[in-house]
Amino acid sequence: MSSTTSHRALPGTQKTRETVKQKSALPWLTLPALFFFVVFAVIPLLGVLVLSFANWDGIGAIGAAGMENWTSVLSDPELYNSLGLTFMIMIVSWLVQTPISLLLGVFTAGTQRYRAALAVLYFLPLLLSSAAVAIAYKALLDPNFGLAMGLGLPFLAQDWLGVPQLALGLIIFVIAWQFVPFHTLIYQGGVRQIPKSLYEAAQIDGAGTIKQFFHITLPQLKYTIITSSTLMVVGSLTYFDLIFVLTGGGPGNSTRILALDMYLRGFRANLMGPASVIAVILVVIGLALALFLQRLGGKDQQGSQLEGM
Amino acid sequence: MSTVLKSDSKPGTAASTASSIKAKQSLGTRIRRLNIPGGLGGWIWLAVIIIPVYYIVITSLKTSEGYFGQNPMALPTSPTLENYQLVIEANFSTYFMNSVIVTLGSVVPTVLIAFMAAFAIVRGKGRYLKFVNGVFLMGLAIPLQATIIPIYLMIIRLNLYDSLLAIMLPSIAFAIPLTVLILSNFIRDVPNELFESMRLDGCSEWQTMWRLALPLTKPAIVTVAIYNGLHVWNGFLLPLVLTQSPGLRVLPLGLWSFQGEFSVNIPAVLASVVLSTLPILVIYVLGRRQLVSGLTAGFSK
Numbered sequence: 001m002s003s004t005t006s007h008r009a010l011p012g013t014q015k016t017r018e019t020v021k022q023k024s025a026l027p028w029l030t031l032p033a034l035f036f037f038v039v040f041a042v043i044p045l046l047g048v049l050v051l052s053f054a055n056w057d058g059i060g061a062i063g064a065a066g067m068e069n070w071t072s073v074l075s076d077p078e079l080y081n082s083l084g085l086t087f088m089i090m091i092v093s094w095l096v097q098t099p100i101s102l103l104l105g106v107f108t109a110g111t112q113r114y115r116a117a118l119a120v121l122y123f124l125p126l127l128l129s130s131a132a133v134a135i136a137y138k139a140l141l142d143p144n145f146g147l148a149m150g151l152g153l154p155f156l157a158q159d160w161l162g163v164p165q166l167a168l169g170l171i172i173f174v175i176a177w178q179f180v181p182f183h184t185l186i187y188q189g190g191v192r193q194i195p196k197s198l199y200e201a202a203q204i205d206g207a208g209t210i211k212q213f214f215h216i217t218l219p220q221l222k223y224t225i226i227t228s229s230t231l232m233v234v235g236s237l238t239y240f241d242l243i244f245v246l247t248g249g250g251p252g253n254s255t256r257i258l259a260l261d262m263y264l265r266g267f268r269a270n271l272m273g274p275a276s277v278i279a280v281i282l283v284v285i286g287l288a289l290a291l292f293l294q295r296l297g298g299k300d301q302q303g304s305q306l307e308g309m
Numbered sequence: 310m311s312t313v314l315k316s317d318s319k320p321g322t323a324a325s326t327a328s329s330i331k332a333k334q335s336l337g338t339r340i341r342r343l344n345i346p347g348g349l350g351g352w353i354w355l356a357v358i359i360i361p362v363y364y365i366v367i368t369s370l371k372t373s374e375g376y377f378g379q380n381p382m383a384l385p386t387s388p389t390l391e392n393y394q395l396v397i398e399a400n401f402s403t404y405f406m407n408s409v410i411v412t413l414g415s416v417v418p419t420v421l422i423a424f425m426a427a428f429a430i431v432r433g434k435g436r437y438l439k440f441v442n443g444v445f446l447m448g449l450a451i452p453l454q455a456t457i458i459p460i461y462l463m464i465i466r467l468n469l470y471d472s473l474l475a476i477m478l479p480s481i482a483f484a485i486p487l488t489v490l491i492l493s494n495f496i497r498d499v500p501n502e503l504f505e506s507m508r509l510d511g512c513s514e515w516q517t518m519w520r521l522a523l524p525l526t527k528p529a530i531v532t533v534a535i536y537n538g539l540h541v542w543n544g545f546l547l548p549l550v551l552t553q554s555p556g557l558r559v560l561p562l563g564l565w566s567f568q569g570e571f572s573v574n575i576p577a578v579l580a581s582v583v584l585s586t587l588p589i590l591v592i593y594v595l596g597r598r599q600l601v602s603g604l605t606a607g608f609s610k
Contacts, residue, residue, distance in 0.1 A: 025513075025514055025515070026428075026429040026432060026433035026438065026514060027429060027433065027435070027437050027438060027441075028429075029425040029426060029428060029429035029518070030425070030426040030429045030430065030438065030441045032422040032425065032426075033422040033423050033425065033426035033445075033485050033489065034426070034441055034444070036418075036422065036478070036481050036482045036485060037444070037445065037448060037482050037485045037486070039482070040460065040463075040478050040479045040481070040482030040483075041448060041451060041456065041479070041482040041483055041485075042444075042448075043459070043463075044456035044459035044460045044463065044479075045451055045455075045456055045459075047456075047458075047459030047462065047463070048455060048456055048458060048459050050459075051458055051459060051462070056462075058461070100354070103347075103350060104350075104351070104354060106347075107347050107350065107351050110347075115351065118351055118352075118355055120597070121355060121358060121359060122354065122355070122358055123593070123597075124358060124359075124362055125358060125362075126539070126593075127539070127586055127589040127590055127593055128543070128582070128586055129542070129543030129544075129545065129560070129561045129564070129585065129586075130543065130545060130561070131543075131545050131561035131562075131564050131565055132543075132561070132564055132582045132585055132586060135564055135565070135568050135578060135579075135582055136361060136364075136365050136579065136582050137361070138568075139364075139365075139368065139575045139578065139579055140361055140364055140365075142575070145376060145377065145381050145575065146364075146381055147360070147361075147364065147381065147382075149380070149381050150364065150380055150381030150382030150383075151360075151382060177357065177358070177361070180354075181358075234450055234452065237452050237454070237455075238452050238453065238454050240454050240545075240546055241545035241546060241561070244545070245545075245565060245568075259452075259454045259455075262454070262455075262457075262458075263454075263457075263546075266457075266458050267550060272458055272462075275458055276458050276459075279454075279455040279456070279457070279458060280455075282452055282454065282455040283451065283452065283455045283456075286450055286451070286452045286455070287447075287450050287451075290449070290450035291450075
């Protein structure tokens, strides 16, 4: 092999010899990153599939379980409760967060000074950890010493963490509070990339603000919407931290989303096998959603985005 | 109309300057018309964001008499730092140092190895590099939570359970895909002529990477470092599952335990929330522009 390469390079100019050299040197640079990624992300990903067919209590020996974990989990009504809750929170969160983030993104992309100042404050929740947000909201919601009393709004004085519907509503609100800033940032960037000439042309054609929004801003933001939605939808599978600290899955099992169900089965009930089954389901849903949303965006995102410029 | 457009295509003429001024003015009116509903919504969202933040800060400065006696939204009559003192004395500094170690120990290696990979992916050709790039892109869709059980098993088998290194290793792995994506987008923007001239000067790819690509990618590196740092600093699940000693708690876990310990002392709990956020706030104030511009560049390209 090597003799043919050198033979080919010889009659060529200096350039071709060097490109051959580059080809052989560059791939090595990817090895450290690939190593970490394969060992601590890809292997665990495969490992979770293996463990879903195993018996393990988290401490002792690992034994084979055959299809047992799968049959027991798939016939457990708790799984379908968790699945339903996960999708419900995913869809409602998307419906709540997307319009708010999009409008705030357009708003903060404006050049006015006060908007820039507001944007600085909008991003504050990005700095807090989910644990901190959950703990702060628990204090905020205290009926006697929290917001309800402070603002004089008695309807806020509810047993937020004690009633299933209220707890769900609260979780969706807190998720929006925490994550809208991030998506606002993405939309703000998207809006700023729209060529000004498009608006100028629309103005010449006499299009009003609302028409411009629907005929220029929205279509131009297509790929931004897909990016943001992918992150939002796939990310919604991972609202674990917040819900774990805020409700712990309660009251009852009314906020026990899949990720939490997995944790509780694995690390509280010491049933790593069934927990791995849930994890596999999580991965499959995540990948399926990501692929579906990519399809929506078309195959060649980068190329088509440049077309508009 | 058509004459205006025609003259616009000849830059530098008097007519084109006039038309661009016109366009600017009309752009101004467009935004001014949006102002009323847009501005209203903007201020409402500001209230939604600020009221909880305000409550957290003022409550953390209240004495327990103030907390139980005053209106919850009123400024403290006798602001005190005793809650902060209480929290700092209750092991906060240990948790803080653990978070610093875990964050730096994850971010520095992540950025270094992801930069090398991104450079290779952009500059190199061939099936292998395309494959690696594809692996990382797929990796973006792997939820960390779903792999926590095998990670737990591996960490036990590697005798790393209950150590800070246990948190760092998977943190690095899961930060790599997005870091490579953002950095390769930036390196792709470096004009090819620059690489070409480095090559003509006889520099190897290794030298080109450190002398040309690294300085030019610096803003993006700062950005991904801050972004990843934020994630590791705020991470909860990995420390929850992979450590157990109180001496090895990182901040989010520490907050959670404070919440149990001081369940009756809400001002102290909120003081711990504020304290855990302060370092991030400092970084936000200093590096906001880089964080904001870099993040959007990574996602919208």
